[in-house]
Amino acid sequence: MKPAAFKYIAAQSLEHALTLKAEYGDEAKFLAGGQSLVPAMNLRVAKPGVLVDLNPITGLGFVESRIKAGLGIGNWGLARDDNPQSLILGAMTRYRTLERSAEIAAQCPLLHETMPHVAHPQIRNRGTLGGNLAHADPASELPAVMLVLNAQFKAQSVRGERWIAACDFFTTIFTTALATDEMLTEIAIPLPTNSDASRTRTCFMEIARRRGDYAMMGVAVSITLNAAGVCTDAKLGYLNAGDTPVLATQAAQALIGQTISDAHIQTAAAIAHDEIQPPGNMHASVAFQRHLAGVLTRRAIKEILDFRF
Ligand SMILES: Cc1cc2nc3c(=O)[nH]c(=O)nc-3n(C[C@H](O)[C@H](O)[C@H](O)COP(=O)(O)OP(=O)(O)OC[C@H]3O[C@@H](n4cnc5c(N)ncnc54)[C@H](O)[C@@H]3O)c2cc1C
Structure with missing residues:
Protein backbone atom coordinates (compact mmCIF):
# COMPACT_ATOMS: atom_id res chain seq x y z
CA MET A 1 0.00 0.00 0.00
CA LYS A 2 1.19 3.49 -0.79
CA PRO A 3 0.14 6.75 0.89
CA ALA A 4 -1.65 9.53 -0.95
CA ALA A 5 0.66 12.32 -2.13
CA PHE A 6 1.81 14.66 0.63
CA LYS A 7 4.30 17.47 1.19
CA TYR A 8 7.14 16.57 3.59
CA ILE A 9 8.75 19.25 5.76
CA ALA A 10 11.57 18.48 8.20
CA ALA A 11 11.04 20.86 11.12
CA GLN A 12 14.25 22.59 12.14
CA SER A 13 13.10 23.72 15.57
CA LEU A 14 10.08 23.60 17.86
CA GLU A 15 9.14 27.13 16.74
CA HIS A 16 9.37 26.05 13.09
CA ALA A 17 7.08 23.06 13.71
CA LEU A 18 4.53 25.17 15.59
CA THR A 19 4.56 27.85 12.88
CA LEU A 20 3.94 25.21 10.21
CA LYS A 21 1.05 23.72 12.19
CA ALA A 22 -0.48 27.17 12.69
CA GLU A 23 -0.14 27.80 8.95
CA TYR A 24 -1.49 24.47 7.64
CA GLY A 25 -3.94 23.59 10.46
CA ASP A 26 -5.81 20.29 10.07
CA GLU A 27 -4.12 19.67 6.73
CA ALA A 28 -0.80 19.05 8.53
CA LYS A 29 0.18 16.16 10.80
CA PHE A 30 3.23 15.87 13.03
CA LEU A 31 5.40 12.83 12.31
CA ALA A 32 6.87 11.40 15.53
CA GLY A 33 7.77 7.67 15.57
CA GLY A 34 5.48 7.06 12.59
CA GLN A 35 4.38 3.69 14.01
CA SER A 36 0.68 4.57 13.88
CA LEU A 37 0.61 7.46 11.40
CA VAL A 38 2.57 5.81 8.59
CA PRO A 39 0.51 2.58 8.54
CA ALA A 40 -2.64 4.73 8.60
CA MET A 41 -1.31 6.75 5.65
CA ASN A 42 -0.36 3.61 3.76
CA LEU A 43 -3.90 2.32 4.26
CA ARG A 44 -5.17 5.78 3.27
CA VAL A 45 -7.13 6.02 6.50
CA ALA A 46 -5.06 9.19 7.08
CA LYS A 47 -4.32 11.52 4.17
CA PRO A 48 -2.47 14.55 5.52
CA GLY A 49 -1.51 17.07 2.87
CA VAL A 50 1.58 18.07 4.85
CA LEU A 51 3.81 15.98 7.10
CA VAL A 52 5.81 17.99 9.65
CA ASP A 53 8.66 15.73 10.77
CA LEU A 54 9.57 16.30 14.43
CA ASN A 55 12.56 13.96 14.34
CA PRO A 56 15.19 16.55 13.32
CA ILE A 57 14.34 18.72 16.35
CA THR A 58 16.80 18.23 19.19
CA GLY A 59 15.70 18.60 22.79
CA LEU A 60 12.18 17.12 22.57
CA GLY A 61 13.22 13.71 23.90
CA PHE A 62 14.37 13.60 27.55
CA LEU A 191 6.04 11.73 42.20
CA PRO A 192 4.56 10.32 45.40
CA THR A 193 6.31 11.39 48.58
CA ASN A 194 6.41 7.81 49.89
CA SER A 195 7.03 8.95 53.43
CA ASP A 196 6.97 6.38 56.21
CA ALA A 197 3.47 7.46 57.02
CA SER A 198 2.03 6.95 53.54
CA ARG A 199 3.28 4.63 50.84
CA THR A 200 2.08 4.21 47.27
CA ARG A 201 2.56 1.00 45.32
CA THR A 202 1.50 0.20 41.75
CA CYS A 203 0.97 -2.69 39.34
CA PHE A 204 0.24 -3.14 35.63
CA MET A 205 -1.30 -6.27 34.11
CA GLU A 206 -2.85 -7.07 30.75
CA ILE A 207 -4.04 -10.06 28.76
CA ALA A 208 -3.20 -10.17 25.05
CA ARG A 209 -3.58 -13.07 22.64
CA ARG A 210 0.14 -12.89 21.83
CA ARG A 211 3.00 -10.96 23.44
CA GLY A 212 3.15 -7.50 21.80
CA ASP A 213 -0.42 -7.56 20.49
CA TYR A 214 -2.90 -4.94 21.61
CA ALA A 215 -4.41 -6.29 24.81
CA MET A 216 -7.97 -7.59 25.12
CA MET A 217 -8.02 -5.93 28.54
CA GLY A 218 -5.47 -4.27 30.82
CA VAL A 219 -5.39 -2.56 34.18
CA ALA A 220 -3.05 -0.14 35.94
CA VAL A 221 -3.51 0.06 39.70
CA SER A 222 -2.16 2.45 42.31
CA ILE A 223 -2.81 1.94 46.03
CA THR A 224 -1.71 4.24 48.86
CA LEU A 225 -1.72 2.96 52.45
CA ASN A 226 -1.13 5.00 55.59
CA ALA A 227 1.03 3.85 58.51
CA ALA A 228 -1.94 1.94 59.95
CA GLY A 229 -2.38 0.04 56.68
CA VAL A 230 -5.58 1.86 55.74
CA CYS A 231 -6.06 2.66 52.06
CA THR A 232 -6.06 6.44 51.65
CA ASP A 233 -6.04 6.51 47.84
CA ALA A 234 -6.71 4.03 45.06
CA LYS A 235 -6.77 4.37 41.29
CA LEU A 236 -7.88 1.69 38.85
CA GLY A 237 -7.24 2.53 35.17
CA TYR A 238 -8.36 0.32 32.28
CA LEU A 239 -7.42 0.10 28.61
CA ASN A 240 -9.68 -1.18 25.85
CA ALA A 241 -12.57 -0.44 28.20
CA GLY A 242 -14.36 2.45 26.49
CA ASP A 243 -13.90 5.30 24.01
CA THR A 244 -11.09 6.67 26.18
CA PRO A 245 -8.87 5.14 28.86
CA VAL A 246 -11.15 4.60 31.85
CA LEU A 247 -10.67 5.32 35.55
CA ALA A 248 -13.06 3.13 37.54
CA THR A 249 -13.72 5.63 40.30
CA GLN A 250 -16.63 3.76 41.91
CA ALA A 251 -14.58 0.57 42.15
CA ALA A 252 -11.74 2.54 43.73
CA GLN A 253 -14.15 3.91 46.34
CA ALA A 254 -14.73 0.34 47.55
CA LEU A 255 -11.07 0.29 48.65
CA ILE A 256 -10.53 3.80 50.01
CA GLY A 257 -10.88 4.06 53.81
CA GLN A 258 -10.57 0.28 54.21
CA THR A 259 -7.96 -2.09 55.57
CA ILE A 260 -8.27 -3.98 52.32
CA SER A 261 -9.44 -7.58 52.68
CA ASP A 262 -10.26 -10.22 50.07
CA ALA A 263 -13.91 -9.19 50.37
CA HIS A 264 -13.06 -5.57 49.49
CA ILE A 265 -11.03 -6.76 46.51
CA GLN A 266 -13.94 -8.91 45.30
CA THR A 267 -16.30 -5.95 45.65
CA ALA A 268 -13.97 -3.59 43.77
CA ALA A 269 -13.53 -6.13 40.97
CA ALA A 270 -17.28 -6.65 40.68
CA ILE A 271 -17.90 -2.89 40.50
CA ALA A 272 -15.15 -2.43 37.89
CA HIS A 273 -16.68 -5.28 35.84
CA ASP A 274 -19.88 -3.22 35.55
CA GLU A 275 -18.36 0.27 35.54
CA ILE A 276 -16.25 -0.04 32.37
CA GLN A 277 -17.76 0.08 28.88
CA PRO A 278 -15.59 -2.23 26.75
CA PRO A 279 -16.31 -2.18 23.01
CA GLY A 280 -15.89 -5.91 22.26
CA ASN A 281 -14.28 -7.10 19.05
CA MET A 282 -13.67 -10.25 17.00
CA HIS A 283 -11.23 -11.57 19.60
CA ALA A 284 -13.13 -10.78 22.80
CA SER A 285 -16.84 -10.20 23.40
CA VAL A 286 -17.98 -7.44 25.74
CA ALA A 287 -18.84 -10.07 28.36
CA PHE A 288 -15.37 -11.65 28.09
CA GLN A 289 -13.68 -8.24 28.33
CA ARG A 290 -15.67 -7.47 31.49
CA HIS A 291 -14.71 -10.87 32.89
CA LEU A 292 -11.03 -10.16 32.18
CA ALA A 293 -11.30 -6.76 33.86
CA GLY A 294 -12.64 -8.42 37.02
CA VAL A 295 -9.89 -11.05 37.02
CA LEU A 296 -7.10 -8.52 36.38
CA THR A 297 -8.44 -6.16 39.05
CA ARG A 298 -8.33 -8.91 41.67
CA ARG A 299 -4.89 -10.10 40.60
CA ALA A 300 -3.31 -6.65 40.45
CA ILE A 301 -4.61 -5.52 43.85
CA LYS A 302 -3.53 -8.83 45.43
CA GLU A 303 -0.10 -8.52 43.81
CA ILE A 304 0.33 -5.04 45.30
CA LEU A 305 -0.86 -5.95 48.79
CA ASP A 306 0.92 -9.32 49.02
CA PHE A 307 4.26 -8.45 47.43
CA ARG A 308 4.84 -4.73 46.89
CA PHE A 309 4.44 -3.13 50.32
C1 LIG B 1 2.56 -3.87 14.85
C2 LIG B 1 2.23 -2.76 15.83
C3 LIG B 1 1.87 -3.11 17.11
C4 LIG B 1 1.56 -2.11 18.03
N1 LIG B 1 1.20 -2.49 19.29
C5 LIG B 1 0.92 -1.52 20.20
C6 LIG B 1 0.56 -1.86 21.55
O1 LIG B 1 0.53 -3.02 21.95
N2 LIG B 1 0.27 -0.84 22.39
C7 LIG B 1 0.32 0.48 21.99
O2 LIG B 1 0.07 1.36 22.78
N3 LIG B 1 0.65 0.81 20.75
C8 LIG B 1 0.95 -0.14 19.84
N4 LIG B 1 1.30 0.23 18.57
C9 LIG B 1 1.30 1.67 18.21
C10 LIG B 1 2.61 2.33 18.63
O3 LIG B 1 2.66 2.36 20.03
C11 LIG B 1 2.77 3.77 18.09
O4 LIG B 1 4.12 4.05 18.16
C12 LIG B 1 2.07 4.87 18.85
O5 LIG B 1 0.71 4.64 18.93
C13 LIG B 1 2.25 6.21 18.14
O6 LIG B 1 3.50 6.74 18.46
P1 LIG B 1 4.43 7.32 17.34
O7 LIG B 1 5.52 8.05 18.02
O8 LIG B 1 4.81 6.25 16.40
O9 LIG B 1 3.47 8.41 16.64
P2 LIG B 1 3.11 8.69 15.12
O10 LIG B 1 2.63 7.44 14.47
O11 LIG B 1 4.22 9.42 14.45
O12 LIG B 1 1.91 9.72 15.33
C14 LIG B 1 0.65 9.28 15.83
C15 LIG B 1 -0.32 10.47 15.81
O13 LIG B 1 0.04 11.42 16.82
C16 LIG B 1 0.33 12.71 16.22
N5 LIG B 1 1.47 13.23 16.97
C17 LIG B 1 2.67 12.64 17.11
N6 LIG B 1 3.44 13.35 17.96
C18 LIG B 1 2.69 14.40 18.37
C19 LIG B 1 2.93 15.49 19.25
N7 LIG B 1 4.07 15.60 19.94
N8 LIG B 1 1.94 16.38 19.44
C20 LIG B 1 0.76 16.27 18.78
N9 LIG B 1 0.48 15.27 17.92
C21 LIG B 1 1.44 14.34 17.73
C22 LIG B 1 0.63 12.40 14.76
O14 LIG B 1 0.38 13.53 13.94
C23 LIG B 1 -0.32 11.26 14.50
O15 LIG B 1 -1.62 11.74 14.27
C24 LIG B 1 1.63 -0.74 17.64
C25 LIG B 1 2.02 -0.39 16.34
C26 LIG B 1 2.32 -1.39 15.44
C27 LIG B 1 2.74 -1.00 14.04
Whole structure:
Protein backbone atom coordinates (compact mmCIF):
# COMPACT_ATOMS: atom_id res chain seq x y z
CA MET A 1 0.00 0.00 0.00
CA LYS A 2 1.19 3.49 -0.79
CA PRO A 3 0.14 6.75 0.89
CA ALA A 4 -1.65 9.53 -0.95
CA ALA A 5 0.66 12.32 -2.13
CA PHE A 6 1.81 14.66 0.63
CA LYS A 7 4.30 17.47 1.19
CA TYR A 8 7.14 16.57 3.59
CA ILE A 9 8.75 19.25 5.76
CA ALA A 10 11.57 18.48 8.20
CA ALA A 11 11.04 20.86 11.12
CA GLN A 12 14.25 22.59 12.14
CA SER A 13 13.10 23.72 15.57
CA LEU A 14 10.08 23.60 17.86
CA GLU A 15 9.14 27.13 16.74
CA HIS A 16 9.37 26.05 13.09
CA ALA A 17 7.08 23.06 13.71
CA LEU A 18 4.53 25.17 15.59
CA THR A 19 4.56 27.85 12.88
CA LEU A 20 3.94 25.21 10.21
CA LYS A 21 1.05 23.72 12.19
CA ALA A 22 -0.48 27.17 12.69
CA GLU A 23 -0.14 27.80 8.95
CA TYR A 24 -1.49 24.47 7.64
CA GLY A 25 -3.94 23.59 10.46
CA ASP A 26 -5.81 20.29 10.07
CA GLU A 27 -4.12 19.67 6.73
CA ALA A 28 -0.80 19.05 8.53
CA LYS A 29 0.18 16.16 10.80
CA PHE A 30 3.23 15.87 13.03
CA LEU A 31 5.40 12.83 12.31
CA ALA A 32 6.87 11.40 15.53
CA GLY A 33 7.77 7.67 15.57
CA GLY A 34 5.48 7.06 12.59
CA GLN A 35 4.38 3.69 14.01
CA SER A 36 0.68 4.57 13.88
CA LEU A 37 0.61 7.46 11.40
CA VAL A 38 2.57 5.81 8.59
CA PRO A 39 0.51 2.58 8.54
CA ALA A 40 -2.64 4.73 8.60
CA MET A 41 -1.31 6.75 5.65
CA ASN A 42 -0.36 3.61 3.76
CA LEU A 43 -3.90 2.32 4.26
CA ARG A 44 -5.17 5.78 3.27
CA VAL A 45 -7.13 6.02 6.50
CA ALA A 46 -5.06 9.19 7.08
CA LYS A 47 -4.32 11.52 4.17
CA PRO A 48 -2.47 14.55 5.52
CA GLY A 49 -1.51 17.07 2.87
CA VAL A 50 1.58 18.07 4.85
CA LEU A 51 3.81 15.98 7.10
CA VAL A 52 5.81 17.99 9.65
CA ASP A 53 8.66 15.73 10.77
CA LEU A 54 9.57 16.30 14.43
CA ASN A 55 12.56 13.96 14.34
CA PRO A 56 15.19 16.55 13.32
CA ILE A 57 14.34 18.72 16.35
CA THR A 58 16.80 18.23 19.19
CA GLY A 59 15.70 18.60 22.79
CA LEU A 60 12.18 17.12 22.57
CA GLY A 61 13.22 13.71 23.90
CA PHE A 62 14.37 13.60 27.55
CA VAL A 63 13.72 12.18 31.01
CA GLU A 64 14.23 14.56 33.94
CA SER A 65 13.18 14.69 37.56
CA ARG A 66 12.61 18.21 38.81
CA ILE A 67 10.27 20.59 40.52
CA LYS A 68 7.95 21.76 37.80
CA ALA A 69 7.19 25.45 37.74
CA GLY A 70 4.26 27.06 36.02
CA LEU A 71 1.68 24.31 36.37
CA GLY A 72 -1.91 25.35 36.64
CA ILE A 73 -3.68 24.12 39.77
CA GLY A 74 -6.30 21.95 38.02
CA ASN A 75 -6.20 18.36 39.30
CA TRP A 76 -2.50 18.63 39.91
CA GLY A 77 -1.16 16.48 42.70
CA LEU A 78 -4.52 16.00 44.39
CA ALA A 79 -3.76 12.41 45.31
CA ARG A 80 -0.05 12.94 45.69
CA ASP A 81 0.38 14.88 48.92
CA ASP A 82 0.96 18.11 47.00
CA ASN A 83 4.50 17.02 46.24
CA PRO A 84 5.69 19.39 43.50
CA GLN A 85 8.55 17.09 42.46
CA SER A 86 7.76 15.61 39.07
CA LEU A 87 9.20 13.35 36.47
CA ILE A 88 9.24 15.35 33.23
CA LEU A 89 9.32 13.45 29.95
CA GLY A 90 9.83 15.04 26.54
CA ALA A 91 7.19 14.15 23.96
CA MET A 92 9.76 12.69 21.55
CA THR A 93 11.19 10.31 24.15
CA ARG A 94 11.27 6.86 22.52
CA TYR A 95 9.61 3.90 24.20
CA ARG A 96 13.05 2.25 24.25
CA THR A 97 14.42 5.10 26.39
CA LEU A 98 11.48 4.90 28.78
CA GLU A 99 11.90 1.13 29.05
CA ARG A 100 15.62 1.33 29.82
CA SER A 101 15.74 4.47 31.96
CA ALA A 102 17.13 3.76 35.45
CA GLU A 103 15.50 6.97 36.65
CA ILE A 104 12.06 5.82 35.52
CA ALA A 105 12.61 2.37 37.03
CA ALA A 106 13.44 4.00 40.36
CA GLN A 107 10.96 6.88 40.36
CA CYS A 108 8.00 5.56 38.39
CA PRO A 109 7.87 1.75 38.59
CA LEU A 110 4.38 1.66 37.05
CA LEU A 111 5.63 3.17 33.79
CA HIS A 112 8.73 0.95 33.87
CA GLU A 113 6.63 -2.17 34.36
CA THR A 114 4.24 -1.21 31.56
CA MET A 115 6.75 -0.50 28.78
CA PRO A 116 7.55 -4.11 27.76
CA HIS A 117 3.82 -4.63 27.14
CA VAL A 118 3.70 -1.86 24.49
CA ALA A 119 4.05 -3.41 21.03
CA HIS A 120 7.32 -5.13 19.99
CA PRO A 121 10.99 -4.12 20.43
CA GLN A 122 11.22 -2.87 16.83
CA ILE A 123 8.26 -0.54 17.38
CA ARG A 124 9.59 0.54 20.76
CA ASN A 125 12.80 1.65 19.04
CA ARG A 126 10.86 4.28 17.06
CA GLY A 127 7.56 4.92 18.85
CA THR A 128 7.39 7.98 21.12
CA LEU A 129 5.50 8.81 24.29
CA GLY A 130 4.04 11.98 22.76
CA GLY A 131 2.97 10.19 19.58
CA ASN A 132 1.29 7.50 21.63
CA LEU A 133 -0.65 9.93 23.82
CA ALA A 134 -1.61 12.26 20.95
CA HIS A 135 -2.83 9.22 19.00
CA ALA A 136 -5.23 8.55 21.92
CA ASP A 137 -5.92 4.91 21.17
CA PRO A 138 -8.14 3.69 24.04
CA ALA A 139 -6.65 0.20 23.58
CA SER A 140 -3.15 1.51 24.28
CA GLU A 141 -1.44 0.94 27.62
CA LEU A 142 0.08 4.37 28.24
CA PRO A 143 -3.06 6.56 28.31
CA ALA A 144 -4.53 4.40 31.11
CA VAL A 145 -1.23 4.51 32.98
CA MET A 146 -1.09 8.32 32.65
CA LEU A 147 -4.58 8.59 34.18
CA VAL A 148 -3.54 6.50 37.17
CA LEU A 149 -0.35 8.56 37.56
CA ASN A 150 -2.32 11.82 37.56
CA ALA A 151 -0.10 13.06 34.70
CA GLN A 152 -0.27 16.51 33.13
CA PHE A 153 0.43 17.26 29.48
CA LYS A 154 2.03 20.44 28.15
CA ALA A 155 0.47 21.74 24.92
CA GLN A 156 2.38 24.38 22.96
CA SER A 157 1.44 26.51 19.99
CA VAL A 158 2.48 29.84 18.52
CA ARG A 159 -0.17 31.31 20.85
CA GLY A 160 1.59 30.07 24.00
CA GLU A 161 1.42 27.03 26.25
CA ARG A 162 -0.96 25.35 28.69
CA TRP A 163 -1.09 22.24 30.86
CA ILE A 164 -3.89 19.71 30.44
CA ALA A 165 -4.68 17.04 33.05
CA ALA A 166 -4.65 13.48 31.68
CA CYS A 167 -8.27 13.10 32.79
CA ASP A 168 -9.23 16.02 30.50
CA PHE A 169 -6.87 15.15 27.63
CA PHE A 170 -8.51 12.04 26.13
CA THR A 171 -11.88 13.21 24.85
CA THR A 172 -13.02 10.25 22.71
CA ILE A 173 -11.59 7.54 20.49
CA PHE A 174 -8.41 8.79 18.73
CA THR A 175 -9.24 12.35 19.84
CA THR A 176 -7.62 14.66 22.39
CA ALA A 177 -8.15 18.11 23.84
CA LEU A 178 -5.23 19.45 21.73
CA ALA A 179 -6.29 22.33 19.49
CA THR A 180 -5.51 22.18 15.77
CA ASP A 181 -2.38 24.29 16.16
CA GLU A 182 -1.07 22.67 19.36
CA MET A 183 1.71 20.16 19.88
CA LEU A 184 2.14 17.93 22.92
CA THR A 185 5.66 18.74 24.10
CA GLU A 186 6.05 17.49 27.70
CA ILE A 187 4.49 15.02 30.08
CA ALA A 188 4.76 15.69 33.83
CA ILE A 189 4.20 12.87 36.32
CA PRO A 190 3.93 13.95 39.97
CA LEU A 191 6.04 11.73 42.20
CA PRO A 192 4.56 10.32 45.40
CA THR A 193 6.31 11.39 48.58
CA ASN A 194 6.41 7.81 49.89
CA SER A 195 7.03 8.95 53.43
CA ASP A 196 6.97 6.38 56.21
CA ALA A 197 3.47 7.46 57.02
CA SER A 198 2.03 6.95 53.54
CA ARG A 199 3.28 4.63 50.84
CA THR A 200 2.08 4.21 47.27
CA ARG A 201 2.56 1.00 45.32
CA THR A 202 1.50 0.20 41.75
CA CYS A 203 0.97 -2.69 39.34
CA PHE A 204 0.24 -3.14 35.63
CA MET A 205 -1.30 -6.27 34.11
CA GLU A 206 -2.85 -7.07 30.75
CA ILE A 207 -4.04 -10.06 28.76
CA ALA A 208 -3.20 -10.17 25.05
CA ARG A 209 -3.58 -13.07 22.64
CA ARG A 210 0.14 -12.89 21.83
CA ARG A 211 3.00 -10.96 23.44
CA GLY A 212 3.15 -7.50 21.80
CA ASP A 213 -0.42 -7.56 20.49
CA TYR A 214 -2.90 -4.94 21.61
CA ALA A 215 -4.41 -6.29 24.81
CA MET A 216 -7.97 -7.59 25.12
CA MET A 217 -8.02 -5.93 28.54
CA GLY A 218 -5.47 -4.27 30.82
CA VAL A 219 -5.39 -2.56 34.18
CA ALA A 220 -3.05 -0.14 35.94
CA VAL A 221 -3.51 0.06 39.70
CA SER A 222 -2.16 2.45 42.31
CA ILE A 223 -2.81 1.94 46.03
CA THR A 224 -1.71 4.24 48.86
CA LEU A 225 -1.72 2.96 52.45
CA ASN A 226 -1.13 5.00 55.59
CA ALA A 227 1.03 3.85 58.51
CA ALA A 228 -1.94 1.94 59.95
CA GLY A 229 -2.38 0.04 56.68
CA VAL A 230 -5.58 1.86 55.74
CA CYS A 231 -6.06 2.66 52.06
CA THR A 232 -6.06 6.44 51.65
CA ASP A 233 -6.04 6.51 47.84
CA ALA A 234 -6.71 4.03 45.06
CA LYS A 235 -6.77 4.37 41.29
CA LEU A 236 -7.88 1.69 38.85
CA GLY A 237 -7.24 2.53 35.17
CA TYR A 238 -8.36 0.32 32.28
CA LEU A 239 -7.42 0.10 28.61
CA ASN A 240 -9.68 -1.18 25.85
CA ALA A 241 -12.57 -0.44 28.20
CA GLY A 242 -14.36 2.45 26.49
CA ASP A 243 -13.90 5.30 24.01
CA THR A 244 -11.09 6.67 26.18
CA PRO A 245 -8.87 5.14 28.86
CA VAL A 246 -11.15 4.60 31.85
CA LEU A 247 -10.67 5.32 35.55
CA ALA A 248 -13.06 3.13 37.54
CA THR A 249 -13.72 5.63 40.30
CA GLN A 250 -16.63 3.76 41.91
CA ALA A 251 -14.58 0.57 42.15
CA ALA A 252 -11.74 2.54 43.73
CA GLN A 253 -14.15 3.91 46.34
CA ALA A 254 -14.73 0.34 47.55
CA LEU A 255 -11.07 0.29 48.65
CA ILE A 256 -10.53 3.80 50.01
CA GLY A 257 -10.88 4.06 53.81
CA GLN A 258 -10.57 0.28 54.21
CA THR A 259 -7.96 -2.09 55.57
CA ILE A 260 -8.27 -3.98 52.32
CA SER A 261 -9.44 -7.58 52.68
CA ASP A 262 -10.26 -10.22 50.07
CA ALA A 263 -13.91 -9.19 50.37
CA HIS A 264 -13.06 -5.57 49.49
CA ILE A 265 -11.03 -6.76 46.51
CA GLN A 266 -13.94 -8.91 45.30
CA THR A 267 -16.30 -5.95 45.65
CA ALA A 268 -13.97 -3.59 43.77
CA ALA A 269 -13.53 -6.13 40.97
CA ALA A 270 -17.28 -6.65 40.68
CA ILE A 271 -17.90 -2.89 40.50
CA ALA A 272 -15.15 -2.43 37.89
CA HIS A 273 -16.68 -5.28 35.84
CA ASP A 274 -19.88 -3.22 35.55
CA GLU A 275 -18.36 0.27 35.54
CA ILE A 276 -16.25 -0.04 32.37
CA GLN A 277 -17.76 0.08 28.88
CA PRO A 278 -15.59 -2.23 26.75
CA PRO A 279 -16.31 -2.18 23.01
CA GLY A 280 -15.89 -5.91 22.26
CA ASN A 281 -14.28 -7.10 19.05
CA MET A 282 -13.67 -10.25 17.00
CA HIS A 283 -11.23 -11.57 19.60
CA ALA A 284 -13.13 -10.78 22.80
CA SER A 285 -16.84 -10.20 23.40
CA VAL A 286 -17.98 -7.44 25.74
CA ALA A 287 -18.84 -10.07 28.36
CA PHE A 288 -15.37 -11.65 28.09
CA GLN A 289 -13.68 -8.24 28.33
CA ARG A 290 -15.67 -7.47 31.49
CA HIS A 291 -14.71 -10.87 32.89
CA LEU A 292 -11.03 -10.16 32.18
CA ALA A 293 -11.30 -6.76 33.86
CA GLY A 294 -12.64 -8.42 37.02
CA VAL A 295 -9.89 -11.05 37.02
CA LEU A 296 -7.10 -8.52 36.38
CA THR A 297 -8.44 -6.16 39.05
CA ARG A 298 -8.33 -8.91 41.67
CA ARG A 299 -4.89 -10.10 40.60
CA ALA A 300 -3.31 -6.65 40.45
CA ILE A 301 -4.61 -5.52 43.85
CA LYS A 302 -3.53 -8.83 45.43
CA GLU A 303 -0.10 -8.52 43.81
CA ILE A 304 0.33 -5.04 45.30
CA LEU A 305 -0.86 -5.95 48.79
CA ASP A 306 0.92 -9.32 49.02
CA PHE A 307 4.26 -8.45 47.43
CA ARG A 308 4.84 -4.73 46.89
CA PHE A 309 4.44 -3.13 50.32
C1 LIG B 1 2.56 -3.87 14.85
C2 LIG B 1 2.23 -2.76 15.83
C3 LIG B 1 1.87 -3.11 17.11
C4 LIG B 1 1.56 -2.11 18.03
N1 LIG B 1 1.20 -2.49 19.29
C5 LIG B 1 0.92 -1.52 20.20
C6 LIG B 1 0.56 -1.86 21.55
O1 LIG B 1 0.53 -3.02 21.95
N2 LIG B 1 0.27 -0.84 22.39
C7 LIG B 1 0.32 0.48 21.99
O2 LIG B 1 0.07 1.36 22.78
N3 LIG B 1 0.65 0.81 20.75
C8 LIG B 1 0.95 -0.14 19.84
N4 LIG B 1 1.30 0.23 18.57
C9 LIG B 1 1.30 1.67 18.21
C10 LIG B 1 2.61 2.33 18.63
O3 LIG B 1 2.66 2.36 20.03
C11 LIG B 1 2.77 3.77 18.09
O4 LIG B 1 4.12 4.05 18.16
C12 LIG B 1 2.07 4.87 18.85
O5 LIG B 1 0.71 4.64 18.93
C13 LIG B 1 2.25 6.21 18.14
O6 LIG B 1 3.50 6.74 18.46
P1 LIG B 1 4.43 7.32 17.34
O7 LIG B 1 5.52 8.05 18.02
O8 LIG B 1 4.81 6.25 16.40
O9 LIG B 1 3.47 8.41 16.64
P2 LIG B 1 3.11 8.69 15.12
O10 LIG B 1 2.63 7.44 14.47
O11 LIG B 1 4.22 9.42 14.45
O12 LIG B 1 1.91 9.72 15.33
C14 LIG B 1 0.65 9.28 15.83
C15 LIG B 1 -0.32 10.47 15.81
O13 LIG B 1 0.04 11.42 16.82
C16 LIG B 1 0.33 12.71 16.22
N5 LIG B 1 1.47 13.23 16.97
C17 LIG B 1 2.67 12.64 17.11
N6 LIG B 1 3.44 13.35 17.96
C18 LIG B 1 2.69 14.40 18.37
C19 LIG B 1 2.93 15.49 19.25
N7 LIG B 1 4.07 15.60 19.94
N8 LIG B 1 1.94 16.38 19.44
C20 LIG B 1 0.76 16.27 18.78
N9 LIG B 1 0.48 15.27 17.92
C21 LIG B 1 1.44 14.34 17.73
C22 LIG B 1 0.63 12.40 14.76
O14 LIG B 1 0.38 13.53 13.94
C23 LIG B 1 -0.32 11.26 14.50
O15 LIG B 1 -1.62 11.74 14.27
C24 LIG B 1 1.63 -0.74 17.64
C25 LIG B 1 2.02 -0.39 16.34
C26 LIG B 1 2.32 -1.39 15.44
C27 LIG B 1 2.74 -1.00 14.04
